Every structure is written in C-alpha cells, then in structure tokens.
Amino acid sequence: MKAGFVNIFGKPNAGKSTLLNAFIGEKLAIVSPKVQTTRHRIKGILTEPGYQIIFSDTPGIIEPKYRLHEKMMQAVKSALEDADLALLLVDLHDDWTESDAIFSALRLKVPALLVLNKMDGITSEKLEEARNYFLGKSYVREVATVSALTHTGVSELLQKILEMLPDGEPFFDEDNLTDMPTRFFVGELIREQVYQLYQDEIPYHTAVLVQEFKEKTTLVKIMADVIVQRDTQKGIVLGEKGRMIRELGTRSRQEIEKFLGRKVFLELFVKVRPKWRDNDLHLREYGYK
Numbered sequence: 001m002k003a004g005f006v007n008i009f010g011k012p013n014a015g016k017s018t019l020l021n022a023f024i025g026e027k028l029a030i031v032s033p034k035v036q037t038t039r040h041r042i043k044g045i046l047t048e049p050g051y052q053i054i055f056s057d058t059p060g061i062i063e064p065k066y067r068l069h070e071k072m073m074q075a076v077k078s079a080l081e082d083a084d085l086a087l088l089l090v091d092l093h094d095d096w097t098e099s100d101a102i103f104s105a106l107r108l109k110v111p112a113l114l115v116l117n118k119m120d121g122i123t124s125e126k127l128e129e130a131r132n133y134f135l136g137k138s139y140v141r142e143v144a145t146v147s148a149l150t151h152t153g154v155s156e157l158l159q160k161i162l163e164m165l166p167d168g169e170p171f172f173d174e175d176n177l178t179d180m181p182t183r184f185f186v187g188e189l190i191r192e193q194v195y196q197l198y199q200d201e202i203p204y205h206t207a208v209l210v211q212e213f214k215e216k217t218t219l220v221k222i223m224a225d226v227i228v229q230r231d232t233q234k235g236i237v238l239g240e241k242g243r244m245i246r247e248l249g250t251r252s253r254q255e256i257e258k259f260l261g262r263k264v265f266l267e268l269f270v271k272v273r274p275k276w277r278d279n280d281l282h283l284r285e286y287g288y289k
Contacts, residue, residue: 001050001051001052001167001168001169001170002050002051002052002053002162002165002166002167002168003051003052003053003165003166003167003168003169003170003171004053004054004084004085004165004166004168005054005056005082005083005084005085006053006054006055006056006083006084006085006086006087006161006165007055007056007058007079007080007082007083007085007086007087008020008055008056008057008058008087008089009058009061009076009079009080009086009087009088009089009102009103009106010060010061010088010089010090010091010099010102011060011061011090011091011094011098011099011102012035012036012059012060012061012062013033013034013035013060013091014060014089014090014091014094014099014117015089015091015117015118015148015149016029016038016057016058016060016089017029017030017031017037017038017042017057018031018148018149019057019087019089019115019117019146019148019154020042020044020055020056020057021044022148022151022154023044023046023053023055023154023158024044024045024046024055024177026044026177027259028042028044028057028177028178028185029042029044029057029188030188030189030191030192030195031192032192032195032196032203034195034203035060036059036060036062036072036204037192037195037203038057038058038059038060039059039068039071039072039288040059040072040075040184040287040288041056041057041058041059041075041076041078041079042056042057042178042180043055043056043178043179043180044056044057044177044178045172045176045177045178045179047170047172047174047176051162051165052170052171052172052174053161053162053165054171054172056079056083058075058076058079059072059073059075059076061073061076061102066277066278067277067278067279067280067283068277068278068283068288069277071283071288071289072288080106080108083110084110084165084166085110085111085112085113085161085164085165086106086108086110086111086112086113087112087113087115087161088103088112088113088114088115088139088140089115089117090114090115090116090117090130090134091117091118092116092117092118092119092122092126092127092130093118093122096130096133096134100133100134100137103137103139104137104139106139108139111141111164112139112140112141113140113141113142113143113144113157113160113161113164114134114137114140114142114143114144115143115144115145115146115157116130116131116134116143116144116145116146117145117146117147117148118147118148118149119145119146119147119152119153120147120149120150120152127145131143131145141164142160142164144156144157144160182213182260183210183213184210184287185259186210186213186222186224186256186259187208187209187210187224187287188208189252189255189256189259190208190210190224190226190248190252190256190268191203191206191207191208192255193248193251193252193255194206194208194226194237194248196251197244197247197248197251198236198237198244202228202233202236202237205228205229205230205233205277206226206227206228206233206237207226207227207276207286208224208225208226208227208286209224209225209227209285209286209287210222210223210224211223211224211225212224215262218263219262219263219264219265220256220260220262220263220264220265221264221265222256222264222265222266222267223266223267223269224266224267224268224269225268225269225270225271226245226248226268226269226270226271227271227272227273227276227282227286228270228271228272228273229272229273229274229275229276229277230272230274231272233272234270234271234272237270238270245268245270248268249266249267249268252266252268253265253266
C-alpha cells in the first residue's frame with residue numbers, strides 16, 4: 001500500500017487548482033484567470049486499490065502585503081512541513097527564472113517532481129529547453145509535462161508520483177474526498193463567481209462568510225455575507241437597482257446546486273468591514289486560521 005501527502009507549489013496562476021481537480025476528478029478548488037484565487041490550503045483525497053494520495057492545493061507564492069497574504073503564505077509553510085513529495089508547478093508560458101527563484105527559496109527537505117504545465121501549443125523544442133533548464137536544478141529529481149486543463153499527461157504524472165511515494169497505511173476513510181466541510185466549498189463557489197463577475201480590484205477586497213447552511217427536506221437553505229472594505233465597493237457589488245448581486249446570486253446558486261446535487265435557496269448580503277485583510281479578528285472569522 002502506498003500512502004502520502006503530495007503538495008503542489010508554484011507561482012500564482014500556474015494551474016495548481018486545475019491540476020488538483022484533474023487528479024481528484026471533482027471540482028474541489030475554485031478556478032479563475034485572476035491571480036491569487038486560491039487563499040486556503042485545500043486537500044483532495046484520492047483513494048484507489050493499492051494507494052491513497054492526499055493532494056494539497058496551496059496559494060500561489062507571493063511577497064505578503066497584508067495579514068491576509070501572511071495567512072496564505074502560512075498555509076504554504078504548513079504544506080512544506082508535512083509533504084512526502086512536492087510537485088513544483090511551472091507555467092511554460094511564464095518566466096522560468098522567477099519559478100526557479102521561488103523553488104530554490106523553499107529549501108525543500110523532500111523529493112520534488114517538477115511539472116511543466118500548459119504544454120498546449122508549445123513546440124517540442126521549447127519543451128526540451130524547459131526540461132533541460134530545470135533538470136539542472138538541485139531541488140529537482142525528475143521533470144514531467146502536462147496540460148492540467150485538458151488532462152493531457154495527468155495519468156502519466158500520477159504513475160510517476162506513485163513510484164516516489166512511501167509505503168504506508170491510509171490516513172482517511174476511502175469515501176472521503178476532502179477534509180474540508182461542505183459550507184467551506186459553498187463559500188468558495190460564491191467567491192469564484194465574484195472573481196468571474198467583477199473586474200479589477202473588487203475580488204481581492206472581497207471575502208465570503210456562510211452564515212447559515214440548513215438542509216431541509218426539499219432543498220438546502222444558505223445565507224451568506226459578501227464582505228467588502230468600502231461603501232463604494234458595496235455599491236459595485238450590488239449594482240444598479242441590485243442587478244449585479246442578483247446575477248451573483250443566480251450564478252452562485254447554479255454552481256452550488258451542481259456541487260451538492262440538490263435544490264438550493266440562496267440569500268446574499270453585502271457587508272462593509274474596513275481593512276478586513278489586515279484585521280486578525282475578521283480573518284479568523286472568515287476562516288483564515
């Protein structure tokens with residue numbers, strides 16, 4: 001039996017969340033084209049005959065500017081401490097030297113498998129150049145190429161991971177997909193729609209707090225607060241005559257119904273909490289431990 005923690009690290013928007021979802025076969029981590037979409041460490045548990053892999057999606061590695069960013073980087077630190085294997089994810093279209101600097105600074109104490117992502121449309125010459133660039137680095141044991149979005153190379157990557165995992169007994173029951181509660185994912189799905197629907201700085205100033213989650217006979221009743229920092233942002237989230245908040249509610253409800261497989265009644269409220277990103281009390285309340 002193989003069992004272990006495989007934690008995914010990389011720059012913002014390298015495709016970590018997409019890769020986690022591809023491994024698990026379920027949408028556990030929200031995805032958007034904007035950087036810093038992932039704020040928490042999210043575990044996905046893959047159990048099959050002969051192995052259990054606990055994958056962790058981690059926030060993109062950044063230089064902290066707020067207490068929120070510090071909490072995000074603490075999630076990265078905790079993932080470094082319990083990893084049996086590190087997946088170092090690189091966007092092939094990105095600056096490789098920046099990823100190299102980040103990975104070198106991690107000072108990994110476990111084996112690392114470097115994964116070149118977004119191989120679609122990349123020439124074989126460019127792929128070989130990237131492979132050779134990273135194979136010379138001291139922190140890399142092996143290099144793999146994938147397209148997490150199209151699942152190209154993911155099954156091959158899984159086989160490489162299994163070869164590098166230690167023997168051990170499962171950590172979780174075989175029917176567990178994650179260690180996070182359902183209401184966490186509900187809040188994340190709402191936040192994902194904030195990233196999809198609103199432009200510029202709004203998503204980065206926003207948090208979602210699920211205040212009520214009640215499973216009734218015919219539906220699930222959910223009440224959630226969308227937190228912003230300023231009254232002007234509240235006006236943008238609401239939109240003229242409430243048009244934008246209604247659209248946010250509709251999109252969020254549809255995604256939550258897909259996730260839960262049940263009918264949902266969703267109420268959204270917009271609350272102003274000045275400078276919540278630098279307030280430890282608010283951050284704890286919003287789930288940033």
